[in-house]
Amino acid sequence: MQKNDYDLIIVGAGPAGTTAARFAAEQGVSVLVLEKDRDVGYPVRCGEAIRRRGIEEFIEPDDKWICAYIDKFSMIAPNGVKSTIEYIEKALILERRIFDYELAKLASKAGAEIITRCYVNGLLLDNGKVTGVKYVQAGEEKTATAKIVIAADGVESRVGRWAGLETHTHIKNMESCVQVTASTPGIELDTCRFYFGKDIAPEGYLWIFPKGKDISNIGLGVSATMGKTTSALTYLNRFMENNFPNSSITSIVSGGVPCVTTLKKMTAPGIMLVGDAAHQVNPLSGGGITSGMVGGKLAGTIAGKSIKQNKPDLIYSYESEWHERMGKRHETYDRIKDGFYKFSDETFNNLAEMYNKLPYEKRTIGRLFTTALINKPSLLLDVAKVFIM
Amino acid sequence: MNYRMSKKGKLLIEILPDKCDFCGCCVGVCPEDAIELKEVAIEIIDDRCTNCSKCVWACPIDVIKFNKEGVLKSPATSYI
Structure with missing residues (x-):
């Protein structure tokens, strides 16, 4: 009973x-x-990336649900220029x-x-x-x-x-997301990639998170308002055709994220x-x-x-x-998002270029945001708060 | 014709259940709580829907359509 x-x-x-x-x-x-x-x-319904420090409060990390250990973040600007950040405190890719x-x-x-x-x-x-x-x-x-x-x-x-x-x-705060798990030969197993740009993922970003050797979660989120003209799926299909035309896709999931x-x-x-x-x-x-x-x-x-x-x-x-x-x-974070996601492609390109001029050892997430400030000084106070906390 | 009726005249929003991934994105943006999503079944609660179309825009995979003719009570699908 x-x-x-x-x-x-x-x-x-x-x-x-x-x-x-x-x-x-x-x-x-x-x-x-x-x-x-x-x-x-x-x-x-998840990209499955997480900061290691965030999770340790709740559960001891265990290889049986960890697919990959992340050492680097790569940001790819709309013109293809890549900026890489060493992520000393490791992130993890989960098997949700x-x-x-x-x-x-x-x-x-x-x-x-x-x-x-x-x-x-x-x-x-x-x-x-x-x-x-x-x-x-x-x-x-x-x-x-x-x-x-x-x-x-x-x-x-x-x-x-x-x-x-x-x-x-x-509707303007909902990110419409779609993700494939697909074969990605040659993609680094220790790096999370983030792509920005209005043709890739307007008011959002595209991610490639490695799930294992030569297999990744490739997904994107776009503001749901974009769906008036073009759906998240259309953007992802376009990206896959341009970047992984021969990739075999094992699964596809959609989802909404209240940002x-x-x-x-x-x-x-x-x-x-x-x-x-x-x-x-x-x-x-x-x-x-x-x-x-x-x-x-x-x-x-x-x-x-x-x-x-x-x-x-x-x-x-x-x-x-x-x-x-x-x-x-x-x-x-929400105020930073409002500034960051509205950056033009040109701003993202400039940002990558300026960032890559820094000596390698000085490239950190903090530095990336500081560089972003040159483009939008009003974010200064908000960013300062994040890094002081 | 036998049309489904929304809160504001003919129902113009249509979910294509065979293509739906049941992710709940549309339910999250619906201001009227007019979408019922079970494990693998989804439907519009006609008399709550106002045809506002937010679900149409939010659907990540183009499974919700705006049908300006109106949605028929028994859709004329021909599986036979």
């Missing part, structure tokens, strides 16, 4: 959801995680299918119950307070009650809307939002794994405490804790 009353219910078993589950379950509260898809970690599974195992080990193929289609509300979820499992309509619901339902972010939160992403500051309101009575659903993605890079896990940890910890101490209002401290830890920084 399946239980239908829990302390905490989490909708979505991505990294944010399962991290929230783990940190709540570790405090001894009962946790149920409901996942729409048939498996945790699949389908993978296995990584997400490992995170789910940690949650499970802490005592959380995870059920897949459960489609949540509504909330139970009592006087405006969320008291549980409605879901469909194997064609059967069911309900489950909880003291707190955490919505980790990704870019769709419908659960929050049902609780009255404004979660939809403004904007975090939702101002990500809590309401009985509910908290985490990860993409709360717009916790780094708005400059579009990276959302680590920040989603930070959101999950904060929300899970606070939810656990709130339930243990029987203090429902404790959940509201989540917003200020997030703001201190990540939200403030994302506001700065």
Whole structure:
């Protein structure tokens, strides 16, 4: 007999959801995680690159979910000029299918119950307070009650809307993304490549992240407003034809990334939002794994405490804790994004040229941005904040 | 003709489910919460849709179309 009353219910078993589950379950509260898809970690809608330091707070790096260790970033300007940065603190390329599974195992080990193929289609509300979820499992309509619901339902972010939160992403802040996993003979295994330019990925960028020897994730994100004329897929097809005409493609996935500051309101009575659903993605890079896990940890910890101490209002401290830890920084990244993504091709070309004139040992990400400032001095204050922090 | 009706007259937005990757990008930009996405099934909730077209623009892979004639209740597909 399946239980239908829990302390905490989490909708979505991505990294944010399962991290929230783990940190709540570790405090001894009962946790149920409901996942729409048939498996945790699949389908993978992600470039799979991550900073090593960001992940170590949550899980010990393990070769079974690491595809590549990254030592360099290469930025390719619209005219083809490449600038390479040594990235001393290594980045990693994940195998998300296995990584997400490992995170789910940690949650499970802490005592959380995870059920897949459960489609949540509504909330139970009592006087405006969320008291549980409605879901469909194997064609059967069911309900489950909880003291707190955490919505980790990704870019769709419908659960929050049902609780009255404004979660939809403004079209200009949505990056429409598409990615292929393809054979890329000769591409360096230790380098992440980023391509810029209005013909390649307007108001976004294209990435090539190595997944193994001669195989890479090649993807791009463009502002969804671009889709009025040209879709992300058209841009990617064009790039592949021009650069890897004979590449064999093993998979193709699409996705949307909310590249904007975090939702101002990500809590309401009985509910908290985490990860993409709360717009916790780094708005400059579009990276959302680590920040989603930070959101999950904060929300899970606070939810656990709130339930243990029987203090429902404790959940509201989540917003200020997030703001201190990540939200403030994302506001700065968002302002830099507004400047950076609007650079003209000529500006990107000049930037690469100036940067390459620096002695090799002085080429750092900080230096790249400082060079960018010559083109847009108003970014100075924002960039300074990032590097002082 | 038997057209599907949106909140604002004939429904003009059409999702081609056979080509959809079910990524949720359209759901994220929909200001009316008018798209229902299950594991591998997607549909427009007709009476919430305002034909605003944001989903059409946001779709990364061109699977949502603006059909200015209107969307028929039973699309005239010929699989037979």
